[in-house]
Amino acid sequence: MSTVGLQLRELREKAGFSLRKAAVAIDIDVAILSKMERGERKFSKELVLKLAELYKTNSDKLVIDYLSEKVLYELEEEEFGLEALKVAEKQLKYKKNK
Amino acid sequence: MSTVGLQLRELREKAGFSLRKAAVAIDIDVAILSKMERGERKFSKELVLKLAELYKTNSDKLVIDYLSEKVLYELEEEEFGLEALKVAEKQLKYKKNK
DNA sequence: ATTACCTTTGACAATATTAGTCAACACATA
């Protein structure tokens, strides 16, 4: 399950766009959008932003979830995934204070 | 800087392997190992494990750092990188208890 | 100064992964 996909599907429906209309509006093939919403294909950040704009919604949470999914994808099945995340977090915090 | 690269370089030197010998032992081109140790190319997990074994050292920390680097690479320059990590962590913890 | 190592570098080819295109399908409804 892709939460970004589900979120964007809901947003699209609430905004009254058909899959085709939305795809045309952001200039991609309808097949791609269909697959992305269902998690069969990964989103790109660019498309997440375009869709958020199209649906007139704030993109922050969407982007965060998008990144989170990307990270989890890399860590799936990894025994030390959680430890790796903690190390990454520490490094990132440190970097921010540079 | 790649901490995995640096760590593996130190380990190699302590174990008394030349770059060439180590590369031969794990069956890769010496150029690749050279680049990996210096962070010019990404390691694969498989190679990290092979090298750890070659150097007779525990691989856990190396793997964790390897994964952490991979994750940070995806998040570099991302405004919401830290938030994404936290979401990912939460999801991973949840998943572990399934 | 040549031999024998070492590491680094860059150009190139091979492969794998990801992204995009397209046509057809199934479903519903006017």
Place this chain on the structure above:
DNA sequence: TATGTGTTGACTAATATTGTCAAAGGTAAT
């Protein structure tokens, strides 16, 4: 039937990753 909906799979194109190779430059010993 005609129109609009979303889904699917096969195919191609583009991009990224990996592997190969030859050559360069360094160091040390003889």
